[in-house]
Amino acid sequence: MAEQHAELHFEGKVYKIPVVEGTENEKALDIGKLRAQSGLITLDYGYKNTGATTSAITFLDGEKGILRYRGYSIEELAEHSSFLETAYLIIYGELPTKDEYSQFVGDITKHTMVHEEVKSILDGFPSKAHPMGVLSSLIGALTAFYPNSLDPNRSGEEVNTSIIRILAKLPTLAAWTYKNEKGQPVNYPDNSLDYCSNFLKMMYAVPTDKYEPDALLSDALNKLLILHADHEQNCSTSTVRIVGSSHASLYSSVSAGVSALWGPLHGGANQAVIEMLEAIKEDGGNLAKWIAKAKDKNDPFRMMGFGHRVYKNFDPRAKIIKKAADNVLEKLGVHDPVLDIAKQLEEVALKDEYFVSRSLYPNVDFYSGIIYRALGIPTQMFTVMFAMGRLPGWIAQWKEMRENNEPIGRPRQVYTGRTQRSFVKMSDR
Ligand code: ACO
Numbered sequence: 001m002a003e004q005h006a007e008l009h010f011e012g013k014v015y016k017i018p019v020v021e022g023t024e025n026e027k028a029l030d031i032g033k034l035r036a037q038s039g040l041i042t043l044d045y046g047y048k049n050t051g052a053t054t055s056a057i058t059f060l061d062g063e064k065g066i067l068r069y070r071g072y073s074i075e076e077l078a079e080h081s082s083f084l085e086t087a088y089l090i091i092y093g094e095l096p097t098k099d100e101y102s103q104f105v106g107d108i109t110k111h112t113m114v115h116e117e118v119k120s121i122l123d124g125f126p127s128k129a130h131p132m133g134v135l136s137s138l139i140g141a142l143t144a145f146y147p148n149s150l151d152p153n154r155s156g157e158e159v160n161t162s163i164i165r166i167l168a169k170l171p172t173l174a175a176w177t178y179k180n181e182k183g184q185p186v187n188y189p190d191n192s193l194d195y196c197s198n199f200l201k202m203m204y205a206v207p208t209d210k211y212e213p214d215a216l217l218s219d220a221l222n223k224l225l226i227l228h229a230d231h232e233q234n235c236s237t238s239t240v241r242i243v244g245s246s247h248a249s250l251y252s253s254v255s256a257g258v259s260a261l262w263g264p265l266h267g268g269a270n271q272a273v274i275e276m277l278e279a280i281k282e283d284g285g286n287l288a289k290w291i292a293k294a295k296d297k298n299d300p301f302r303m304m305g306f307g308h309r310v311y312k313n314f315d316p317r318a319k320i321i322k323k324a325a326d327n328v329l330e331k332l333g334v335h336d337p338v339l340d341i342a343k344q345l346e347e348v349a350l351k352d353e354y355f356v357s358r359s360l361y362p363n364v365d366f367y368s369g370i371i372y373r374a375l376g377i378p379t380q381m382f383t384v385m386f387a388m389g390r391l392p393g394w395i396a397q398w399k400e401m402r403e404n405n406e407p408i409g410r411p412r413q414v415y416t417g418r419t420q421r422s423f424v425k426m427s428d429r
Contacts, residue, residue, distance in 0.1 A: 003018060003019075004019040005018050006019060006029055010040065015034065015037055017029045017034065035412075046309075047233075047238070048309070051233075052233055053404075056093070057090060057232070057397060057400060058070075058230045058232040059071070060232050064313065065311060065313050065316045066316065069089060069090050069230055070089050070093055070094070072095075074317065075320065077226050078223050083225040083389075084105055084108065085101060086226045086229050086392065087391075088100070090230050090392045090393060090396045091395050104164075107164045107168075108164055108167050109168070111165050112168045112172055113172070113188065114145075114169050114176075118138060121137070122134070122138070122176055123180075125180060127183050128181070129180070129181070131180075131380055131384045132258060132261075132383050132387070133262075134180060135258055136258040136262070137255070138176075139255040140251060142166065142251040146165065152244070152248075152249055152250060153247065159402075162249070162251065163250065166391065166395070167392070167395070171198060171388060172189050174199070174384045174387070175187065177384065178384075186202075187203075193213055194218065195222075196218040196225070200214070200221065201213060216328070216331055217375050220324060220328045220374075220375060223320070224372075225388060226389070227320060227364065227389070228386055228389025228390050230390070230393025234309075235260050236257040236261040236390065237390075237393060239256050240260075240394045241409065243256040243257075244402060245406055246408050250395065253394070254394050257387075257390070261383060264304065267383045269304050269305055270305075270368050270372070270383060272304040272305075272365075273304045273366055274373065276304045276305075277345075280341055281337060281341055285344075287341075287344055288348075291303070291348060291349060294354075305362055305363055306362060306366065307358070308363045311361065312359040315361060315362065315363045318367055321367040321368055321371065322367045325367045328375070329370075332374055336370060336374065342367070342370060346362055369382050
């Protein structure tokens with residue numbers, strides 16, 4: 001088939017721009033040579049319409065509400081898979097055989113401990129430190145304990161050990177940030193438990209009580225982690241790829257991803273949603289007032305958990321999570337008034353012209369906080385839970401970028417500052 005191209009007509013010249021097509025028939029203009037040929041660059045604030053890479057990991061169709069990891073729908077994975085099986089799929093490209101899976105789980109289980117000196121680092125943080133800041137620092141600090149991880153160009157086996165280590169240690173680090181905040185002694189991993197139960201035990205066990213893992217809570221967490229496992233080139237994932245593109249280590253790249261995720265417009269929205277719903281409740285539940293605030297361009301308030309850069313119809317993850325939230329609350333016999341507010345808010349907003357005309361629908365973060373609350377996870381830890389879920393995606397995207405030997409990420413700009421002028425000495429100003 002003849003190669004497709006688009007034509008750009010500019011200042012009397014015609015430039016041919018090659019078209020790249022993906023396996024789901026998505027088309028892109030490859031403008032890599034445009035500047036060399038014409039002196040032009042493209043400008044796209046927030047990369048709203050710019051592909052930074054080709055990728056074989058996650059397919060997302062925002063108009064149709066489709067999300068698939070390596071070709072498998074998240075609906076099927078959330079129903080039938082485990083978080084570690086999904087992690088294997090995302091990172092290595094195929095579902096594992098039985099043997100591959102037990103080897104993978106066994107390797108991860110062997111690496112769940114963290115160096116004792118991590119505790120001294122943790123002790124250095126004030127107990128009121130936000131867990132996301134602590135987590136990002138501790139992940140970056142892993143490079144100090146595993147200097148071989150610093151060079152991502154070492155053998156594939158060494159890189160794989162870094163992958164296993166970070167998957168194994170993140171729940172331990174995450175639970176320890178929580179214990180630091182509570183001022184409680186940390187719990188060591190229990191390798192007789194599965195990934196999610198072990199994490200919940202490290203979070204909740206206290207030395208004075210016997211801790212029994214709860215299958216319902218572990219299953220709910222498992223589902224949540226699967227739904228968060230990857231989401232193609234979002235803010236934190238692009239951060240991981242761009243940091244890794246300078247040949248920084250996996251741990252440094254993931255640590256940067258955690259910081260990018262923290263903001264309330266991205267992963268931090270799950271904490272912001274609950275805080276907003278609580279504020280609406282405290283305020284007497286006057287939804288009309290809060291909706292008016294969200295619509296007022298002079299008010300910085302945004303309806304947290306609504307809207308998405310790529311989903312302009314519905315967020316398929318929100319649909320599954322909403323159902324899971326209902327299930328968990330029903331099984332636990334919890335009645336959460338905040339959930340009632342969430343449901344009413346969704347109903348009112350979805351009929352409002354402002355939200356309809358801008359395609360603002362509830363996103364994954366709108367309901368995830370409600371399940372986390374039901375699981376007893378404190379609000380400040382919500383984004384840490386998101387980070388645990390997103391880890392396989394960050395790893396896979398970092399690995400893909402390195403294996404494709406992608407160049408260092410370095411956008412251009414259109415300069416709008418002052419043109420050259422002469423320095424004026426301070427005495428003359
Ligand atoms: N509340 C009120 N108005 C909104 C909201 C919202 N939550 N989201 C978007 N809008 C409005 C904007 O003001 C803008 O209106 P205008 O056209 O009249 O100026 C229009 O909708 C388009 O918004 P943009 O900011 O251009 O959309 P963008 O794609 O850049 O932003 C984002 C997407 C950041 C998610 C945004 O919808 C938002 O801030 N949502 C709330 C935060 C949130 O829930 N983030 C989690 C996203 S999911 C995730 O990251 C895991």
